Structure formats: structure tokens, C-alpha cells
Amino acid sequence: MIDLKSTFAPLTKDWKCTAVFAAAFVFACWQSAYQIRSEWGGTAALLILLACLLYQVVKTVAGAPEEKGFPWRKVLAWPPVLIALGLLFLPWSDPDAPGFKFGAWFFLALGAACLFCGVKAMLYGFVPLLGCFLAVPFRESIVLYLSYPFRMVSTVLSVGFLQIFGMSIENDGTTIRVKGLDIAITDACSGIQQFEAMILVAFWLVMIWKRPLVWRCIHYAFLIPSIIVANAVRIILTITLYKAGYEAILNNTWHEWLGYAQVVLTVAIFFLVGSLLPEEGEEPSSGKRNESAKDGGKPKKRKDGKQHG
DSSP states (O other), rough: OOOOOHHHHHHOOOHHHHHHHHHHHHHHHHHHTTTTTTOOHHHHHHHHHHHEEEHHHHHHHTTTOOOSSOOOOHHHHHHHHHHHHHHSSSSOTTSSSHHHHHHHHHHHHHHHHHHHHHHHHHHHHHHHOOOOOOITTTTTHHHHHHHHHHHHHHHHHHHHHHTTTTTTTTEEETTTETTTTEEEEEEEGTTGGGGHHHHHHHHHHHHTTOHHHHHHHHHHHHHHHHHHHHHHHHHHHHHHHTTTGGGGGGGGHHHHHHHHHHHHHHHHHHHHHHHOOOOOOOSSSSHHHHHHHHHHTEEEEEEEEEEEO
């Protein structure tokens, strides 16, 4: 059972730090309100992911003691603030343009995180703050830009694989020509619609294994190849069944079920990659284990001449 008291304890250690990241999340929710009407699944998954990331940042840095010596947090808080002012007031800036305006809010949030929470909070909070102030407002544009490379790579992989086995098939961009039929790999076929849900699932899977941050980032980076490979497998299966005479595979019902299978396959590939990566080694629990390792595990002699293992 979840212990709410211990769960929310990190949020109450340093109210200033919590307030900075909570304000960023509220901004993301406000911007999502314009998009959630048409497509709520991806937006909700993205918000949940941002909430988890922000909570991890607060849990890591909240309540940390003030840095002794040189006040780095006060000095390093100024560059993001100056960049934000430049985005708003320099001659080439346009305060009415969403890019400049949201970018200024992002850098102001970075400066506030550094000033009130410390340099570590600014570094750890860079990605979730970037998501709150720039990824969420421009979510639809980002998804549109990512869709074409996802579709293109999946199409080339699937067509190349089938050509190796002698199938008469070719592609023109993201359109596959087979047996006098043109099959267009559209946005719905690219896996991009499940991308936001997948990055949330991948975050939870990455947190299963106890690894350093570098290995977790490497594992997370395998999400995109996993999506592309799973999509290529779905395309190969669709075309193979169509060539075998199962033309009903192109119907909407089969197309939808293959989309669900693609999600399951993506998770399976991502989990498999995670199981192959090295995990963090366990430290010996006591000095006796170290002594045993030095002795090579040999049995010791007691004073009465007997041995014990």
C-alpha cells in the first residue's frame, strides 16, 4: 500500500523548490487544455511523464543544504535570466511570438530553479522544464515533424528486408508498391500516435533497474529504435499476409489490432534491451565478505585442529 506521508515528504522539505517546479507543471497543464479536447491520450501521457520527472528532481534536490563557499547558485542564476530578457526585449525579438515568449519563461524557470534550489536542480530540471514550457505548447508540431522520419525509416527497413527474400516490392518515399497496389504509410502507421504513451511506459521500465544515470539514459535512447523496428515488423507482416491472399489484412479492424500488437512488441523489445544492459553491482554487505573473498573461500582451522567452512 502506498504511504502518502513518505511520498509527499520530499515536497514539503523545501517549499521554494517545490513551488518553482509546481508552477512549471501548472503552466504545462494550462497549455495542454487547448490540445486535450481533440487528442487527450497523448497529452495526458506527456503530463504524467512530466509530473514524474519533476517529482524525481524535487525528491533529489529538495532540502539540500546551502552550498558553502562561493555562492554559485546566485551567480549561475543570472545567465538564464539575461537570456530570457534578451528573448523579450532585444531588437530582433518578438514578445508576441509563442517561441520567444515560451522560451523566455523556460529560461526564467531555469534561473529560479538555480537561485532557490541550487545548481544541481537547474541541471536536473533542464529536461522536464523544457518539456513544460516548449514541448507541451508545441506538441502537435513536434509530433508532425517526428512522424515523417519514423515512417520513412520503417518503410525502408521493411522494404529492404522483403527484397532480400526476393519479394517484388519497392517504395517511393513512404509509399510501398506491391502487386499493383500502393500502400501509403501515413501518420497513423508510423507509431507516432503512441509515442507519448511509449515514453511514459519506457520511463517506468527504465526505473525498474538500478543503474547509474548514464546507463538509464542509454536505455531510454533505445525507445526510438524499438518503435521503428516494431513498426517495420508490422509493415512486413501486413504485406506478407496481403501477398499470401489475405487481403482483409488492409481493413480497418485488422489495421487497428496490428497497431495494438505494435505497441506490445515495442515494449517487449525495449524490455529485452534493458535486460541485456549491465546493472549496478551490489556492494558487499560486511567486512566478513571481503575477508572471505581474500581467503578464496578456503575453510579456516580452529584452535582444536578442526576445520569449519
